[in-house]
Amino acid sequence: MWGRLAAKPAEIGPAKALEKEIPMQLQGKIALITGAG
């Protein structure tokens, strides 16, 4: 019933990615912003 490309319902649990914190995109970067006022 389940083809090679389909996932069985039992395999579709809470997405692992949602359990992880999304990393900040600019962590540790130094940014100079003009017209910042």
Place this chain on the structure above:
Amino acid sequence: MAYAAEGADLVLADLNAEALAEVQKAVEAKGRRAISIEADLGDVEAIDAMVTTAIKQFGRIDVLVNNAGVTRKAFMMDITEADWDRIHRVNAKGVFFCMQRVAREMIKQNSGRIINMASIAGKGYRDSSNVAYAGSKGAVIAMTRMASSQLGGNNINVNAICPGITRTALYNTLLETQAKNAGLSMDEMAKVAFDTIPLKLANEPEDIAAMAVFLAGPGGRTITGQSYNIDGGLIPD
């Protein structure tokens, strides 16, 4: 603020020291480091001093956002030489020398991202504040393209953002002038302006900041020489 929320420490530059102090406070409240530099961004000596201070404080500059810009609402035939000089001094000359001076540091680091705030005015949007301003933003787009090709070998990406109608303090001043000229209230004038946008949505500053974060972050790794419109569909280019 979006940069601080995404983990960056900031060097904030502007002519307005009071406004800078407020932004610095808000950035620090997010747990990020920030310094403020009061600078005339049309003055090359001031730009040099700004970069020197930034390097002294933080040791490097990973991202430059050239956001400073000036304009006023005026018909082409009313633009004076003083208007032209004031607009191009900050919007074109200032952007060039900020890029050049910061790129000197980025070349040593062999990495960097430069994001220039252009405008759909630079692509000929007909309701722009004035023709001289449009010329200055066209210069930003052209400089972005050429700088990207010259700095690419140093792992420096150079891109531009072209906002359309955006609810900033500068835009509200322009809208006020337009409303006065048309004999309309600010709300009526805003409706007239926003009805011209295919999505019927004006930008909030956060819409522009989101693109600036993306271009500086991992997703922008292989993007350079581009100028992205954020305009609700005003200019399909």
